[in-house]
Amino acid sequence: MSAQQSGHQGHSTMKVTLHVWRQKxxxxxxxxxxxxxxxxxxxMSFLEMLDVLNERLMEKGEEPIAFDSDxxxxxxxxCSLTVNGIPHGPRKGTTVCQLHMRSFEDGAELFIEPWxxxxxxxxxxxxxxxxxxxxxxxxxxFVSVRAGGCPDxxxxxxxxxxxxxxxxAAACIGCGACVAACPxxxxxxxxxxxxxxxxxxxxxxxxxxxxAQAMVDQMDSEGFGNCSNYLECEAVCPKEISVKVIAEMNRxxxxxxxxxxxxxxxxGGAG
Amino acid sequence: xxxxxxxxxxxxxxxxxxTRWERCKAELKLVNPANxxxxxxxxxxxxxxxxxxxxxxxxxxxxxxxxxxQDSPRRAHSIAAQGGINAAKNYQNDGDSVWRLFHDTIKGxxxxxxxxxxxxxAECSRNIIDQCVAQGVPFAREYGGLLDNRSFGGSQxxxxxxxxxxxxxxxxxxxxxxxxxxxxxxxxxMSPRTEMLDVVxxxxxxxxxxxxxxxxxxxxxxxxxxxxxxxxxxxxxFFLSTNAKGCNVTATWRAHKKGAFFANPCxxxxxxxxxxxxxxxxxxxxxxxxxxxxxxRIWVPKxxxxxxxxxxIPEDExxxxxxxxxxxxGNLAPRDIASRSAKYACDEGRGVGPGGLGVxxxxxxxxxxxxxxxxxxxxxxxxxxxxxxxxxxxxxxxMRIYPxxxxxxxxxxxxxxxxxxxxxLFVLGEANFSDHGANRLGASALMQGLADGYFVxxxxxxxxxxxxxxxxxxxxxxxxxxxxxxxxAYVARLLAVNGKRTVDSFHKELGKLLWDKVxxxxxxxxxxxxxxRIPELREExxxxxxxxxxxxxxNQSLEKAGRVADFLEFAELLAADALEREESCGGHFRxxxxxxxxxxxxxxxxxxxVAAWEWKGDGKPAALHQEALNYEFVHLATxxxx
Ligand SMILES: Cc1cc2nc3c(=O)[nH]c(=O)nc-3n(C[C@H](O)[C@H](O)[C@H](O)COP(=O)(O)OP(=O)(O)OC[C@H]3O[C@@H](n4cnc5c(N)ncnc54)[C@H](O)[C@@H]3O)c2cc1C
Ligand code: FES
Numbered sequence: 086m087s088a089q090q091s092g093h094q095g096h097s098t099m100k101v102t103l104h105v106w107r108q109k110x111x112x113x114x115x116x117x118x119x120x121x122x123x124x125x126x127x128x129m130s131f132l133e134m135l136d137v138l139n140e141r142l143m144e145k146g147e148e149p150i151a152f153d154s155d156x157x158x159x160x161x162x163x164c165s166l167t168v169n170g171i172p173h174g175p176r177k178g179t180t181v182c183q184l185h186m187r188s189f190e191d192g193a194e195l196f197i198e199p200w201x202x203x204x205x206x207x208x209x210x211x212x213x214x215x216x217x218x219x220x221x222x223x224x225x226x227f228v229s230v231r232a233g234g235c236p237d238x239x240x241x242x243x244x245x246x247x248x249x250x251x252x253x254a255a256a257c258i259g260c261g262a263c264v265a266a267c268p269x270x271x272x273x274x275x276x277x278x279x280x281x282x283x284x285x286x287x288x289x290x291x292x293x294x295x296x297a298q299a300m301v302d303q304m305d306s307e308g309f310g311n312c313s314n315y316l317e318c319e320a321v322c323p324k325e326i327s328v329k330v331i332a333e334m335n336r337x338x339x340x341x342x343x344x345x346x347x348x349x350x351x352x353g354g355a356g
Numbered sequence: 357x358x359x360x361x362x363x364x365x366x367x368x369x370x371x372x373x374x375t376r377w378e379r380c381k382a383e384l385k386l387v388n389p390a391n392x393x394x395x396x397x398x399x400x401x402x403x404x405x406x407x408x409x410x411x412x413x414x415x416x417x418x419x420x421x422x423x424x425x426q427d428s429p430r431r432a433h434s435i436a437a438q439g440g441i442n443a444a445k446n447y448q449n450d451g452d453s454v455w456r457l458f459h460d461t462i463k464g465x466x467x468x469x470x471x472x473x474x475x476x477x478a479e480c481s482r483n484i485i486d487q488c489v490a491q492g493v494p495f496a497r498e499y500g501g502l503l504d505n506r507s508f509g510g511s512q513x514x515x516x517x518x519x520x521x522x523x524x525x526x527x528x529x530x531x532x533x534x535x536x537x538x539x540x541x542x543x544x545x546m547s548p549r550t551e552m553l554d555v556v557x558x559x560x561x562x563x564x565x566x567x568x569x570x571x572x573x574x575x576x577x578x579x580x581x582x583x584x585x586x587x588x589x590x591x592x593x594f595f596l597s598t599n600a601k602g603c604n605v606t607a608t609w610r611a612h613k614k615g616a617f618f619a620n621p622c623x624x625x626x627x628x629x630x631x632x633x634x635x636x637x638x639x640x641x642x643x644x645x646x647x648x649x650x651x652x653r654i655w656v657p658k659x660x661x662x663x664x665x666x667x668x669i670p671e672d673e674x675x676x677x678x679x680x681x682x683x684x685x686g687n688l689a690p691r692d693i694a695s696r697s698a699k700y701a702c703d704e705g706r707g708v709g710p711g712g713l714g715v716x717x718x719x720x721x722x723x724x725x726x727x728x729x730x731x732x733x734x735x736x737x738x739x740x741x742x743x744x745x746x747x748x749x750x751x752x753x754x755m756r757i758y759p760x761x762x763x764x765x766x767x768x769x770x771x772x773x774x775x776x777x778x779x780x781l782f783v784l785g786e787a788n789f790s791d792h793g794a795n796r797l798g799a800s801a802l803m804q805g806l807a808d809g810y811f812v813x814x815x816x817x818x819x820x821x822x823x824x825x826x827x828x829x830x831x832x833x834x835x836x837x838x839x840x841x842x843x844x845a846y847v848a849r850l851l852a853v854n855g856k857r858t859v860d861s862f863h864k865e866l867g868k869l870l871w872d873k874v875x876x877x878x879x880x881x882x883x884x885x886x887x888x889r890i891p892e893l894r895e896e897x898x899x900x901x902x903x904x905x906x907x908x909x910x911n912q913s914l915e916k917a918g919r920v921a922d923f924l925e926f927a928e929l930l931a932a933d934a935l936e937r938e939e940s941c942g943g944h945f946r947x948x949x950x951x952x953x954x955x956x957x958x959x960x961x962x963x964x965x966v967a968a969w970e971w972k973g974d975g976k977p978a979a980l981h982q983e984a985l986n987y988e989f990v991h992l993a994t995x996x997x998x
Contacts, residue, residue: 110909128634130745136639136860143858143913148904151912153427155600157640159741160525161431176744183744208571209910216548219428223540227533228492232412232810233483235490239447242501251494252519255526259430288492 098126099191103138105150106198108207115207117196127187131174132157132164134186135197152211159183159323162258165265166211167198172262172321180260180323200261202270204308215261217307218275225299226279228288247285254281256324263318263326269310274318276304277330280337294344297337364617364968364983367771368472373458373989377476380772384815385822392417395821396580398565399423400552400607403432404524404531404802405785406586408809411534414543416814421545421578422535423567425602425915428548430532433588433600434805437524438645438738440506440516441802443481448505452513454478460511461800462990464690465765465793466942466958468620468966471989472772473790477800480807485517487810491530495519506647507688508798516799521645521737527802531809551915552607553846555583555614555781556839562614562781563829564836566843570915573908575843577836579829582780582817585611586809589764589786591624593923593930594875595867597761598630598643604919605926608768608787616776617968617981619769619789621926622934625796625943626876627762628694631745631755632714641760642745644717645738646798649687651722651731652755654678654694656715660705666716666754677701685997692795692943692956693997695759699876700954702758709756718754759876763801765792765943766933769968769983773816774808777968779824782817784808789966794942847907850917855900859916862897866890866920866927874931879947883935887928894924929969929978936980939963960992 100122108115123141125134132154139149155163159180166181168174173181176188189195197211205213243251255278263274280297283289289296312331319328369376387395399410399422407429410422424432444457457478462469485503489495495517496504505514519526538544549570556564556577564579587607591597612618629644655674662669677697679686689697698715701707708714723731728751732739739750746756767789774782774790785805792800830836869889873882897920905911940949940956941963949957966983 126635126637129637130639133637133639137637140858140860143902143904144856146902146904149913151910155426155431155602156433156436157601158436158642159744160522161426161433161435161600163426163431178740179744183741185744185747187747212910215427219430219536219539219546219548222430222533222536225540227537228490229537230487230490230534231415232408232487232534232814235483235486238445238485238489238495239502241489243497244501245497245499248494248497248501251492252496252526255494255519255529256522258525259428282494283492286492286494288490 098124099186100124101134101186101189101192102194104194104196105211107150107210110209111206125186127185129186130157130182131166131168131184131186132182150211151209154182157182160258162260165200165213165260165262167200167265169196172200172265173323178323178325180258200265202264202309204270204272205261205264217309218259218261218272220307221272221276221300221303222279224303225292225296228283229292241287243286251282251285254278254285254326254330257326258324260323262321262323264309266317266321267310268315268317269313271312271318272304272309273312273331273334274322274326274328276300277334278326280334281330284333284337293337294341297334298341298345301334301338359982360970360979361981364769364777364966364981365771366470366472366983367773368470369772373471373475376472377479381815384819387818387822389417393419395419395582396421397582397584397817398578398580399584399586400565401432401586401588401785401787402429402532402535402546403434403586403588403785404528404805405787405809406584407432407528407531407535408806409584409586409784409813410544411531411538412810412814413817414538420538420543421547421580423547423550423552425551425570426548429535429546430529432528433603434528434802435525436600437527437802438521438643439508439647440518440523440799441484441527442508442515442797442799443485443517443803444478444515445482445485447503448514450513452515454482456513457481457515459990461791461797462793463995464795464797466795466995467793467960467964467987467992468623468941468985469791469793470985471987476812477791477804477807480811481803483811484803484806488527488530491534493519493526493530495526507650508646511797516647518647521735524802527806531806552587553610553843553918554839555611556836557614557778558829558833558835561779561826564831566839568843568847571910573906573911575840575847577831577840579831579833579836581826582782582820584782584784584813584817585768585787586784587787589767590926591761591764593866593927594761594870595863596633596638596641596871598627598641601640604922606919606922608783609922609926611768611776611778611781613971614778615971616778616781617769617970618766618929619966619968620766620794620933621930621969622937622944623765623794623942624761625691625763625765626695626759628691628698628759629717629757630760630762631742632709632758642741643760643762644742644755644757646691648717648735648738649694651726651734652687652717652719653721654687654715654717656701656706656708662706666708666718675701675706682997689997690795690797692945696876696945698757698759714756714758716754717757719750720754723751761871761875763796765789765794765796769966773819774812775816775820780820782813784813794944847914847918850901850903850914850921851907853898853901853903855902857900858902859913859920862893862901863916863920863923866893866924869893870927870930874934877945877947878934880935883931886931887935890924890928890931897921897924932978933967933969936967937963958994964992
């Protein structure tokens with residue numbers, strides 16, 4: 086036999102009862118809908134369990150539950166479900182696409198909701214609009230270089246420790262769980278991660294202050310809340326990004342504001 | 357089968373290979389800086405290839421409108437690449453050079469790629485690293501602060517740059533940030549959650565596209581001076597693959613139906629190190645980066661049906677089959693060879709794990725030699741991923757792996773300028789066919805996507821504009837109106853079938869058929885049977901598929917239905933191409949063409965060409981065009997990794 090796709094069967098099955106947020110579109114007020122006794126296997130990922138439920142719904146002529154996913158490997162940041170009040174569900178350091186049903190008890194009751202935040206409006210069911218994150222990056226989350234004419238990659242050595250810290254922050258997948266977990270719906274962990282990534286590299290330092298200023302201003306204008314140190318963001322982050330990036334962001338933002346003050350006092354420089 | 361029509365011209369430069377690209381660039385016409393903003397480029401797809409192209413074209417001053425189906429360009433499938441990106445930097449002083457990367461890629465591609473393109477790719481590889489470092493890509497570093505490298509399959513030098521196990525993510529974030537900067541500057545308009553459904557051709561030139569807004573459902577057209585497709589590969593035709601769920605053939609297939617030739621669709625890559633299937637519910641397969649083969653040893657028990665646990669099988673009863681058969685490359689043998697060897701071991705009944713569809717990838721020696729922390733540093737996130745999916749701890753128990761569909765070397769035919777035979781339509785990244793021949797080496801796709809986007813298209817597109825006189829067209833042109841009406845009708849038709857079977861059930865059936873008959877090993881009878889079966893399945897689809905909901909809303913079933921409808925057409929071309937190519941080369945293995953000990957047998961006399969297929973209409977066989985491949989610098993030889 087050559088078929089990987091025939092797989093193997095005979096695994097134990099389990100049943101869960103789901104309560105899922107259903108909302109037709111952005112205008113619909115939405116409501117929780119119950120799906121009792123959904124059969125699944127402990128080897129399924131959470132999203133595969135929803136796939137199976139969707140197949141059943143369609144076989145009955147009903148509309149499936151809409152949710153975002155793409156890589157299903159925990160790296161693209163598309164999946165975005167809150168399970169029993171926890172963004173990405175109960176397993177630490179795990180996106181919901183990498184969460185497996187073996188993490189739940191047979192007979193468990195699960196409440197599945199979209200990310201809840203003013204800056205992330207629901208588009209349908211469990212799908213939300215996270216374009217605010219893109220606009221924050223557009224405001225300053227980059228190094229201003231153009232293609233071509235860059236110095237040799239080894240021209241500027243970067244201490245391994247610094248490169249590692251940059252990478253720790255750069256691991257952010259932009260999923261928005263931090264916002265969904267925060268009682269204030271703040272985006273500090275996301276913005277902090279981006280700022281931290283670039284400030285630990287020599288390439289990012291020229292624009293360090295400008296970047297912090299621009300990104301934080303954009304974040305505020307998108308309607309994200311303030312940080313009151315609840316630390317819920319760090320707890321749910323599937324990439325386990327540390328809140329220390331928030332301190333780094335605040336430092337850069339503050340120093341940018343001071344520079345701005347000084348510039349103002351200088352009368353904006355010579356004409 | 358003989359070709360229909362004259363040989364295709366790839367517009368490759370001639371003369372010494374080392375200076376072809378330089379000379380080509382010197383001869384390309386330029387667009388005056390003030391005129392660039394008069395040209396509008398539609399870039400479909402913003403993965404590595406598309407994002408780098410869109411950003412760079414905007415930096416040059418062109419107006420760019422870019423599209424992707426995800427909610428953000430940062431989520432393109434490129435993000436999932438784990439292992440790394442090749443570049444001929446020779447930072448390790450281990451004998452690498454542009455020439456060697458060129459040579460390895462031609463050989464790795466089993467002599468089915470163009471020499472000119474591959475040499476250019478090797479040249480650009482060096483600029484890519486510089487570019488990405490400047491953008492702030494946090495590549496792995498040594499303690500001295502310099503860039504670190506690892507080795508990858510199919511090469512004997514260490515030329516792979518990496519960022520932990522998240523190289524694709526970091527490169528994509530770099531390209532995405534460059535793109536975001538241009539969006540912020542209002543030089544690129546970005547339309548996420550938008551799917552391209554057709555190309556609009558005016559007077560024989562690609563002048564626009566038809567797209568569907570995936571939130572509102574509205575179908576619209578966009579006009580421009582050129583269309584760039586960077587829409588990725590078609591591996592999901594097999595349903596199960598390591599590709600992201602949304603990867604599709606729709607953009608390239610619809611362009612094909614508008615006249616663009618599809619080249620070498622049968623060249624599909626099966627990756628040797630993926631997590632085995634766990635059941636019928638499986639929605640995709642997860643790759644364990646090939647870099648694991650640097651330190652992991654692959655083995656199966658020597659005896660059939662050995663049911664003992666791996667720790668119970670003594671050393672002399674294990675078969676490290678890659679090390680045995682390919683002593684000089686060992687566990688780093690190229691992907692096609694490693695995959696097929698795993699299949700043979702399992703076919704012989706020596707596979708491990710549930711269903712006997714797996715082989716061990718064992719780190720115990722490496723952990724002894726290097727220590728657990730070193731292994732954790734190198735592969736920590738991959739080990740975690742494995743544990744999360746299988747519930748097993750690979751620091752203690754060997755991983756179980758099995759091959760899975762991973763990458764597609766075939767794609768739309770393009771010339772050296774990356775333009776398809778349909779003028780004005782450029783194709784970049786995995787979506788084109790150009791650089792990997794019949795087999796792609798690890799860490800070369802990222803390199804190709806970024807070379808195409810940062811360093812090739814900015815030159816060749818300018819030349820196209822400077823050397824072609826075009827009238828401006830708007831979406832009021834009758835061709836746009838017609839394309840819009842056709843697409844609306846198509847969407848309505850999908851919704852109107854209103855049958856009994858779900859879209860996924862068709863996709864799974866197609867995938868299984870292809871995996872069994874057009875997967876790792878193919879033969880004439882199987883291919884003929886598949887070619888009979890696909891049209892039947894397609895017919896059933898159009899009679900019995902159920903697509904709930906409406907076209908005027910976010911409707912994921914409708915999105916999938918359109919993609920599967922295209923896969924159902926494209927699969928036939930894939931199988932036809934596989935049938936026509938009566939040889940074994942790279943990822944295309946025909947069991948009729950092998951040596952006594954199971955090695956692939958190429959037929960250079962008859963098949964040293966690119967097969968570029970032309971759409972002839974529904975229900976009609978595609979016409980074959982050939983582009984001859986000439987090997988002037990790397991001599992045609994049987995690939996040997998022994
Ligand atoms: C798991 C995995 C690991 C890999 N690891 C490596 C590695 O280590 N090294 C390496 O070199 N390569 C690796 N590869 C291969 C490599 O990642 C891909 O070949 C490459 O990233 C493809 O880039 P791309 O820009 O061509 O396409 P993609 O990144 O697939 O982007 C396609 C883009 O097109 C858009 N799109 C598609 N269809 C449409 C449509 N109809 N309308 C609008 N937009 C559309 C998408 O939204 C997306 O923006 C890996 C691949 C996989 C699956
Ligand atoms: S689907 Fe990509 S992170 Fe979950």
